[in-house]
Amino acid sequence: MRMNVKLSPEMERFIQGKVASGMYGSATEVIGDAIRRMQAEDERLQAWHVAVRVGEEELDRGEGLPYTPAALDEITEEAIRGMHGNAPACRDVLP
Structure with a gap:
């Protein structure tokens, strides 16, 4: 397919x-x-929306955990251990 697109001088440069x-x-x-980058960003955004919806549904069912300083410390420790381990990063936290 052939398209003709008008670009600003800044975009052309x-x-x-x-x-x-x-x-x-x-x-x-x-x-x-x-x-391709815009498509990938659209996919990440769509996945984020799905994850938020799933989280909201879990909270509505009472499946959430209290967000406390201790919980934050545990999350932080787990993230630090993960950074120093050989396990691949969870795709939920990748850019």
Whole structure:
């Protein structure tokens, strides 16, 4: 499919700079990468919305845990242990 897109001069310079830097071989590659990144962000946002909904449903069923300083300490300790271990990071906390 072929599309004609009107870009601002600033966007054109940005794309040209990416190509000139050698990071991309063409303006098409820059645009394609930008679209893939937007798609990935949309997927992360959708997953976040689902996780929030699931959490709200769990809270409505009384399945939540009190958020106390002790609970925060436990969460922090678990995160620190995870950083120093060989286990992969939970995808819920990845950017």
